[in-house]
Amino acid sequence: MALPFLPGNTFQDPTRRKYHVSQSLGYKNGYALADRPEVGIGGDPLTVNHLTEEEINELNNKRPTLTYGQAKQAPPEDFVPAHVAFDKKVLKFDGYYKQTVHESPNEYFRVRPVVIFYYLEDDSISVVEPHVENSGMPQGKLIKRQRLPKNDQGDHWHWKDLNLDKTLTFYGKVFHVVGCDQWTAEFMASEGIELSSPSTIPPDPYIESRKQKAALKEFKTPSDFDKLKQFIELDRQVLRFYCIWDDRNNMFGELRPYIIQYYLVDDTVEICECHEPNDGRDPFPIFLRRQRLPKDRNNVESSFPSVVMELSNNEIKEWFAPKDFMIGETVVIYHRHFLIYDCDEFTRSYLYQKFGIKDFTPLDVKRQDRNGANKTDLPPYNGFGSLEDSLQSCLSLVPQPPKKDFIKMLENDHKILRFEAEMDSVKPEDRGRRFIISYRLADDMITIFEPPVRNSGNVSGKFLERTRVTKPTSTPEHPQFYGPQDLYIGARIQVFSHRFKIMDADDYVLRYLEARKDDFPGCEKTIESIRTLRGATGGASMKTSVKGAPMKVQRSPGDLQALLREVKTQLKKNNYINFSSLTDAFLQYDRNRSGTIDLNELKKVCHKQNLPLDDDVMQALINECGVDQNGQISHAGFMKFLTWD
Structure with a gap:
């Protein structure tokens, strides 16, 4: 029984003869391997449990379970070192390199095939040139087995960098890879690397010339086409x-x-x-x-010295022939x-x-x-001035004013199409606002005028100066302007963010468009809308009254005489007629002092005196006054008609 390890109780065992430490480092196949000692100093057995690092990690991460205990884990795989897993596994690639020949009149370069071996065990590479009998050149191992540097940053060539039809540089010498063996192709495919298409080693010009000289001589009869x-x-x-x-x-x-x-x-x-x-x-x-x-x-x-020599017919490989044209x-x-x-x-x-x-x-x-040859790209419209003005600055260095259609301006001078429109707005204060849209036929410009309305709160007068109005769907490069065919009853037009609904048009618009249907394609809709509004279905036209002008209504049979009597009664009652003024007006038109005037002159006299007489009322009035054989009305007859009870 051993004594307690206390001061004074220690003694040296006389039977111990070994005091060395057990060996824990060894070599296998040239590699150093670390091992845990099984015995202590002097060969005494060690009673301490030797646990691996994986077992220690497993004990630290163990968590108890309640029902069935901890699930049994799969045993860890044994570690296989690279020298064991890739032992005797070598990738083989075929390639070549070109060697320049400087001092030979028969050849400029040589093509020398090589075999590149890549050892997966330690990522080393060796390059071997196959032996050729009677070549006269030293052949064999060009680069012994070693890890080859890839660049100056300390990287080395890896099997992932190798592929077919690729150029490799080993110690300044350029090798071109053209093929590989079957096992190498299967290994690269298993690692997910897709190899390029294999190629062949180009022939050596000097070797080919030697083969031609060594071949049997063949003679061909020359062609008769010289x-x-x-x-x-x-x-x-x-x-x-x-x-x-x-x-x-x-x-x-x-x-x-x-x-x-x-x-x-x-x-x-x-x-x-x-x-x-x-x-x-x-x-x-x-x-x-x-x-x-x-x-x-x-x-x-590539070996042709193009710096000092010109091309001759011997260097050209193919010429143009008639079949190429x-x-x-x-x-x-x-x-x-x-x-x-x-x-x-x-x-x-x-x-x-x-x-x-x-x-x-x-x-x-x-x-x-x-x-295509004369096409000119114009810059986009910048918004300054009209489109024609901006276009002229692109056509010449000194801009000229745009050309005008003077024939159109002379033929349509003072010809204006007038439409009555209402503003189509979401604002309540703008609803019901009336406008007069005037379309100038001489230059296709539009003017918008707002008649004055008392207590409306809107500033009346000119709403839009004369200008050409583009459609909202057009572009600045290709503008589309409003024309007479777009202005019809019920149409909604947009003028610079303001929308207008056309409600009415004057009689001149209908007469002008009916007479010139061929000049305005698509104006049938405008003509039909005005006819519908006027009620032009074959009978008399129903026209709206205008302030300050005679009323034009359709009379029923028998009421014309009653209307004449009513007019005379109202004139007498209101003392509307100023006889001295009528006499002065008659004398103004009766220049020869014959006491009679023409029918048209009578109408002018009535309008001058603010007599609101329609055409049919005026005709009935003339019939009552009496007309002589020359179509003249006497002053006395007209005054008698007004003063007759």
């Missing part, structure tokens, strides 16, 4: 195509016509410029001199787009015999030129 025969058979035969160059996308550009001439004798092309009278261009007949025309002048090898096709010649829209008769026969083309329908390009 240059001399081409010159003899195709001399003076030219294909002519009509085209246009659309340069409207550039500033001051336009549609310009040209003629493309293809010479069959030597396959050369010439472009001629078509001039028009007063087109403002210098009279140069040739736009492009006669020459062989390459399709793509820039499609040359067809109606409706756009030909790009030195970055200019030419649209071919027609050709001549010889060209049509040649294309039919050579290529079997039957459709030679020309394109309509003149209509496009007329509508």
